[in-house]
Amino acid sequence: MRGRPRVKICGIRSLVDAELAIKAGAQAIAFNFVPTSKRYIHPEKAREIIQVLPPYISVAGVFADEPRYSVEEIVSFCRLEVLQFHGHEDPEYCRRWSYRIIKAFRLRAEGATTVSVGALASWEELLREAGRYAEVCAFLLDTDVPGLGGAGRTFDWSLVQGDLPKPVIVGGGLTPDNVGAAIMALRPYAVDVASGVETNGQKDGAKMRAFVQAVDVAGELDDEDELDDASEW
Ligand SMILES: O=C(O)c1ccccc1N[C@@H]1O[C@H](COP(=O)(O)O)[C@@H](O)[C@H]1O
DSSP: OOSSOEEEEEOOOSHHHHHHHHHHTOSEEEEEOOTTSTTBOOHHHHHHHHHTOOTTOEEEEEESSOOHHHHHHHHHHHTOSEEEEOSSOOTTTTSSOSSEEEEEEEEOBTTOSOOOTTOBOSHHHHHHHHHHOTTOSEEEEEEOOTTSSOSOOOBOGGGOOSOOSSOEEEOSSOOTTTHHHHHHHHOOSEEEESGGGEETTEEOHHHHHHHHHHHHHHHHHHHHHOOOOTTOO
C-alpha cells in the first residue's frame, strides 16, 4: 500500500485524548481493554467517550487473550467497530465475529536475537501465520515486547520482505521522527502509535500533530511513486 497511510492512535483514556487525536487528523482511535496495560480503560469510561465522538472516526478496541463472551460484552456495551486481537488468539478464535478483526503479530524486536512464545522471527514464519487467518480484515505488525505491546520499541523492519494477503498496519515504537522511514520501508495501509505520541505517560497533542504531519509528508512521497491501482488497498 500505497498512498497516504491511515493513522490510528491507540490508548485513548479521556475525552481530551480523543479530541486531540481527532483534531490532529487521526482516522482511527483505539481503547485498550487489556487489564495489565498501563493504557487500560474501563468499559464504562470508554463508552462515555465513544457516545460523544463525531462521525467518520473509526473506533477500535484492543484485547489480548480475553474470553470471547467478555469481548462480546465490552464490544456491544461500548459500540466498538473494529477489534484488535493482540495476544495469542488462534485462527479459530478470530472466526465468526460480526465485527472487523485486526490480528496483531509480534515480530522480533530490533537488536534482539530471540523471541518470546508466539512471536515471529522470520518472513517465512510471518507469511505462514498470516495465511492461517482468513477471516480477519488486516494484520497489525508490532514488536515482541514484555506485556504484549505498547512499549515504544520498534521491530526489525527487514523481517518484512513482501506483501501479506491482507492490508498491513505497522506499529511498535513509531514516533514523529521515524514514522516516515517506516512508511517508506514497509508501505503500510495504516500506522499505529501509542507511546510515541505521549509525554510522561499522557497523550501529547503536539506529538500527535507532528506524527500525522510526518505521515502526510511520507504519504505524499509515496503517492508520487505510485500509479492508481484500484486492486490494492
Ligand atoms: O499499549 C499498550 O499498553 C498495549 C498493551 C498490550 C497490548 C497492546 C498494546 N498496545 C499496542 O501496541 C502497539 C504499539 O504500541 P507503541 O506505539 O509501541 O507504544 C499499538 O498497536 C498498540 O495498539
